[in-house]
Amino acid sequence: QKEVEQDPGPLSVPEGAIVSLNCTYSNSAFQYFMWYRQYSRKGPELLMYTYSSGNKEDGRFTAQVDKSSKYISLFIRDSQPSDSATYLCAMSAPGGYNKLIFGAGTRLAVHP
């Protein structure tokens, strides 16, 4: 079993839809959770960073962490064609050198 599981998609939605992206994980020591957006042929760009459980909102993006279920989500409201990209979840445990464990990424296509 992989430490982090993420549905690769692709996920295709119409413009304006609410998008839900998810990851599950197996290591209960993970405390730091991140979402990255990666456009084709570019490096990942940090979207959201949360510590422990709870919600965090930034504009159209909301990140949720449910540590009891080992489940994290990223919601995108009012999705735009410019949101079309691959979304990667990543997480790490306290201590050490900050080793991030990444999901494989979900490809999202928002069509006009």
Place this chain on the structure above:
Amino acid sequence: SQTIHQWPATLVQPVGSPLSLECTVEGTSNPNLYWYRQAAGRGLQLLFYSVGIGQISSEVPQNLSASRPQDRQFILSSKKLLLSDSGFYLCAWSLENNQPQHFGDGTRLSIL
């Protein structure tokens, strides 16, 4: 603000040739530095990380090596490339442990 530069953006090399990819960070001191490889449709695999000048830790035994000759410079090298070394190589930095990592735009390496 901090910026990260990677070059070249694209590289085509014959099997058995040497490799040198360079990454530099501006706007910060003593960052943690990382090299990742991303295979198509898969998550990021950590290759090397460094917490200071001359200090390199390897995550995966392989045909590659890394060096950090200066505080904000990280180099990925190989003496003889293999076909299996093809991929998308990403450099990243973070300020401290358990802080988000920030990525460069990567080098797409093709081995012929």
